[in-house]
Amino acid sequence: MLDTRRDTKAEIGAAALRLFAERGYAAVSVRDIAERVGIRPSAIYNHFPGKQDILVGLLESHMERLLAALARGVPGTGDPAARLDAFVRLHVGYHIRRPDEVFIAYMELRSLEPENLARIKTLRRRYEAALRAILEDGRATGRFAIDEPFVATMGLIAQITGVTNWYREGGRLGEAEVVELYVTQARRAVGAAMPQTQDREDTCSTDR
Incomplete structure (x- = not known):
């Protein structure tokens, strides 16, 4: 099975970058980032502590x-x-x-x-x-x-x-x-x- 963690981590970073620029860090939740990537919020924590x-x-x-x-x-x-x-x-x-x-x-x-x-x-x-x-x-x-x-x-x-x-x-x-x-x-x-x-x-x- 291919390890896709690196790609997912990059997608999370790209989504967060855009959301932080659009709304500001304080107004963006982990759920918002997960929805933008198309994954469950809990999956974020496989790549970032918070x-x-x-x-x-x-x-x-x-x-x-x-x-x-x-x-x-x-x-x-x-x-x-x-x-x-x-x-x-x-x-x-x-x-x-x-x-x-x-x-x-x-x-x-x-x-x-x-x-x-x-x-x-x-x-x-x-x-x-x-x-x-x-x-x-x-x-x-x-x-x-x-x-x-x-x-x-x-x-x-x-x-x-x-x-x-x-x-x-x-x-x-x-x-x-x-x-x-x-x-x-x-x-x-x-x-x-x-x-x-x-x-x-x-x-x-x-x-x-």
């Missing part, structure tokens, strides 16, 4: 995929401006393609129990540290005009994450155009020189 564990799994997976994409797509050394471009392309492209994940990754931090919140914050700090290192290098080499790298890091992440608030597929601007606009805005935000030509190659290597 609803909180489903949320934690979704948030951890989101951050782990983002960190893996960061490691593949953004150099740890070299020209700070080029690294900033790569970071912004990765971040904006990733977030455009995963609006539900991004929504709950920010809005449902409030729903995490303290121990689980600490786990997710640790992953988020690793990601933020990568951008901060780029900004610190740019400041140290005179490429960027920023006063406080930590504040610049938090402000820039908020700015480029905001794309999910308005971007919709099929709109006036395509994904590639939006990504490059954010790259330009990020350079301006840190006082970096504009490149002679915009490299429009999509360096975001994440899966759609």
Whole structure:
């Protein structure tokens, strides 16, 4: 007999992701998730101890995929401006393609129990540290005009994450155009020189 537990677990996660994005974590029950998947509520507990564990799994997976994409797509050394471009392309492209994940990754931090919140914050700090290192290098080499790298890091992440608030597929601007606009805005935000030509190659290597 084939072991279908892995598929069922993935279906539970996908259903929960959509429901949490649609209704909010607090308004979704285990029964709601089970009905969306088409299984009995008791079957959920074969894969997750409870609803909180489903949320934690979704948030951890989101951050782990983002960190893996960061490691593949953004150099740890070299020209700070080029690294900033790569970071912004990765971040904006990733977030455009995963609006539900991004929504709950920010809005449902409030729903995490303290121990689980600490786990997710640790992953988020690793990601933020990568951008901060780029900004610190740019400041140290005179490429960027920023006063406080930590504040610049938090402000820039908020700015480029905001794309999910308005971007919709099929709109006036395509994904590639939006990504490059954010790259330009990020350079301006840190006082970096504009490149002679915009490299429009999509360096975001994440899966759609």
